[in-house]
Amino acid sequence: MSAENIKVSGIAGRYATALFDLASDAKQVDVVASDLATIKTAMGESADLAKLVRSPLISREDQERAMLAVLEKLGISDLVRRFVGTVAQNRRLIALADMIDTFNQLLAAERGEVIAKVVSAKKLTAKQMEALEKELKSSIGSDVAIEADVDESLIGGLVVKVGSRMVDSSIRTKLQNLKFAMKGVG
Known part of the structure; x- marks a missing residue:
């Protein structure tokens, strides 16, 4: 494209x-x-x-x-x-x-790439960025340009958004989900 x-x-x-x-x-x-x-x-x-x-x-x-x-x-x-x-x-x-x-x-469109917005709790190293780019390329099927941001409130993990798809593997979200699940117990 x-x-x-x-x-x-x-x-x-x-x-x-x-x-x-x-x-x-x-x-x-x-x-x-x-x-x-x-x-x-x-x-x-x-x-x-x-x-x-x-x-x-x-x-x-x-x-x-x-x-x-x-x-x-x-x-x-x-x-x-x-x-x-x-x-x-x-x-x-x-x-x-x-x-x-x-x-x-x-x-990105000119280069035929897809933009992936990645938010992490800490700045990703070059090696981590390379591994993430390789993994995203294999799952998406096209070249990926990564826009990385840092949000320390995530505690750990990543939030990856590609187009309308989002994968949230942050510890903050996991803790929130656990909190909601615990409210139902009792």
Whole structure:
């Protein structure tokens, strides 16, 4: 399935499609994907950056200036910096994470991959990611791009979502199920 066949909608879809087209024309799709992953990681790790992106109280100019300074420090390419600058000028930074996710969907479709969203209690090692990717590829039957997140409240285990299918093997869910089962006993 190519990126042209995937349906995207809303603000995030329009911006992500525009960025994907720009990156394709400039033959910088991999660079842009890497830069977007860096930005998403930074947004997840920095409460101040997340606040900057979400706050309607910060002026358009201040948001743009701050974001461009952060992106420069992160070593983000000119194409992505200009894109984020435009997003900030248009007061759409609040949708930046969705734009990044949609860009990744377009990229996965272009490469013939399926995106698997994996949430674990701790950051997975490269070896674990490789084993998980191999297992998912064999069960799904196509290449898999993994988007990994960490949620310490899971206690242990994984939550894997591929399309509309989800497998939750987290300890948190197992404990909740046990709690519900114990309520029925008595």
